[in-house]
Amino acid sequence: xxxxxxxxxxxxxxxxxxxxxxxxxxxxxxxxxxxxxxxxxxxxxxxxxxxxxxxxxxxxxxxxxxxxxxxxxxxxxxxxxxxxxxxxxxxxxxxxxxxxxxxxxxxxxxxxxxxxxxxxxxxxxxxxxxxxxxxxxxxxxxxxxxxxxxxxxxxxxxxxxxxxxxxxxxxxxxxxxxxxxxxxxxxxxxxxxxxxxxxxxxxxxxxxxxxxxxxxxxxxxxxxxxxxxxxxxxxxxxxxxxxxxxxxxxxxxxxxxxxxxxxxxxxxxxxxxxxxxxxxxxxxxxxxxxxxxxxxxxxxxxxxxxxxxxxxxxxxxxxxxxxxxxxxxxxxxxxxxxxxxxxxxxxxxxxxxxxxxxxxxxxxxxxxxxxxxxxxxxxxxxxxxxxxxxxxxxxxxx
Numbered sequence: 001x002x003x004x005x006x007x008x009x010x011x012x013x014x015x016x017x018x019x020x021x022x023x024x025x026x027x028x029x030x031x032x033x034x035x036x037x038x039x040x041x042x043x044x045x046x047x048x049x050x051x052x053x054x055x056x057x058x059x060x061x062x063x064x065x066x067x068x069x070x071x072x073x074x075x076x077x078x079x080x081x082x083x084x085x086x087x088x089x090x091x092x093x094x095x096x097x098x099x100x101x102x103x104x105x106x107x108x109x110x111x112x113x114x115x116x117x118x119x120x121x122x123x124x125x126x127x128x129x130x131x132x133x134x135x136x137x138x139x140x141x142x143x144x145x146x147x148x149x150x151x152x153x154x155x156x157x158x159x160x161x162x163x164x165x166x167x168x169x170x171x172x173x174x175x176x177x178x179x180x181x182x183x184x185x186x187x188x189x190x191x192x193x194x195x196x197x198x199x200x201x202x203x204x205x206x207x208x209x210x211x212x213x214x215x216x217x218x219x220x221x222x223x224x225x226x227x228x229x230x231x232x233x234x235x236x237x238x239x240x241x242x243x244x245x246x247x248x249x250x251x252x253x254x255x256x257x258x259x260x261x262x263x264x265x266x267x268x269x270x271x272x273x274x275x276x277x278x279x280x281x282x283x284x285x286x287x288x289x290x291x292x293x294x295x296x297x298x299x300x301x302x303x304x305x306x307x308x309x310x311x312x313x314x315x316x317x318x319x320x321x322x323x324x325x326x327x328x329x330x331x332x333x334x335x336x337x338x339x340x341x342x343x344x345x346x347x348x349x350x351x352x353x354x355x356x357x358x359x360x361x362x363x364x365x366x367x368x369x370x371x372x373x374x375x376x377x378x379x380x381x382x383x384x385x386x387x388x389x390x391x392x393x394x395x396x397x398x
Contacts, residue, residue: 008034008047008062013394020390021047024383031373032060032212034278035387038286039365041293045391046279052212052372065197065275066212066370067260069351070161072200072274074358076168077116077330077349078284078297079185079270080175085301088175091116091329095167098174101145110153115167116330118157119312121149123320124246125163131263134166134251137181141170150243157312157327158319161247165271168330183268193294194287196280201273202265211275212372214353216257232322233378247320256352256374278357278368285348285359285366306345306361309333321378338379340388354381356388363395 003026010018017035024030032050036043052060083089089098091113096103102110110120127133127143134140144166150158160167165182172182180188183200191198199206236244253259259273267273287293288302309326316324316335326335331347334340340348341360348358348367353374359366367388375381 004050004059006047006049008049009043009045010047011044013398014045014391016394017045017387017390018047020386021049024386025050028383028386029373030371030383031215032064033066033369033371033373033383034060034064035369035391036278036282037365037367037391038279038282039363039395040290041286043279043282044394048278054215055213060212060372061210063197063210063277064212065206065210065277066355066372067214068274068276068281068355068357068370069256069259069272069353071276071281071349071351071355071357071368071370072269073164073271073330073332074281074349075186075190075198075200075274075276075284076165076182076270078190078288078295079172079182080112080116080168080330081288081301081305082185082189082295082297083172083175084304085297088177089171091304095171098171099141099145101141104146105148107147107149107153110149112171113310113329114153115164116328117310117312118160118164118318118327119155120153120160121151121158122147122163122167123150123158123160123243125166125250129162129166129251131251131267134267134269137169137173140166144170150246155312156314156317156319157325158243159247159321159325160271161320162250162269162271163247164330165269169268169270181268182270186274190284190295191280194280194283196277196283198276198280198284199274200268200270202275206275214257214260215373216255217353217374230322230378236320236322244320244322272351276368276370278370281357281368281370282366285357285368286364287366288347289359289361289366290364302361305329305331305347305359308344323378332379342392350379350384352378354384356381356384365391365395367391
């Protein structure tokens with residue numbers, strides 16, 4: 001079969017990004033996807049190609065939207081940053097100042113900064129999270145408030161894969177003067193002023209024909225990709241008592257593609273079910289990387305996002321990923337196992353299967369890649385890495 005064409009725009013000097021995208025389709029098993037790079041509000045790269053829906057062989061279009069998994073964490077972190085910029089929350093204050101019930105089970109001293117750095121010991125929730133419970137925010141808040149930390153907060157970190165967004169959503173509801181959820185904040189404070197398609201869950205005005213369905217993968221195949229997935233992480237996934245399993249298997253799903261089912265599409269999972277174009281994610285990060293702009297997030301807050309990471313006492317080792325990671329204020333930061341951007345000032349959020357978005361304040365850029373074919377890398381998917389490196393090379397030569 002001939003390689004599908006690459007559509008869209010790459011500014012002069014960024015032809016290498018188009019070439020890398022073509023190689024993804026021809027050589028790296030890409031099904032469909034998109035890549036974007038925004039600097040100083042100017043879109044330097046906006047590429048898309050491949051197949052939107054493998055069942056119908058329909059092509060990926062300019063306005064195709066896809067589930068971005070934990071790229072959503074960047075949207076949630078940005079929503080809390082917006083609330084910080086409005087003076088509605090304090091990263092260094094105890095969460096219980098906003099949410100008194102959160103103090104239960106010895107959590108009274110946990111600050112928002114500790115929680116957002118994945119250091120609070122709340123990577124798993126003991127109560128089974130069903131769609132009905134996730135959709136009842138008051139009932140969910142009661143469950144979250146009584147959760148006991150799995151380790152002394154601040155001593156180590158472990159990826160709060162699904163739980164973090166639920167805690168963030170309750171914090172947002174209590175901090176916002178109108179009681180808005182993260183999904184509503186993303187729509188009103190980011191998507192609208194940026195004039196981009198960004199949402200947590202699928203809003204009623206998004207036609208199904210614009211959504212690229214996620215191609216299901218056989219979870220057992222993770223053991224056939226030892227070069228991409230840490231064997232320790234793979235084994236921890238199947239051990240129900242491990243921190244890894246407790247972090248990623250509640251809500252209970254047969255596989256990552258289940259998050260794209262209608263039962264979850266209509267709900268808000270601020271850690272994991274954001275729907276967006278690559279152009280939208282790059283535009284958001286581009287705005288976060290620059291002074292001014294339409295988001296109302298001032299220099300003081302953006303300086304905190306770019307500040308050096310504060311690692312826990314145990315250092316970079318992540319008890320969920322079994323890799324070295326770094327987190328701050330809800331974003332992932334560069335670490336010894338995942339280096340992105342031009343300096344430690346960069347911040348972003350990767351998603352399971354390959355999607356990624358980040359801000360690079362040093363180059364004033366926002367970058368994003370999204371796909372509907374899930375890979376097996378925890379982060380640094382070969383398709384995404386090829387596009388990111390091509391963007392970085394073009395920026396160095398610009």
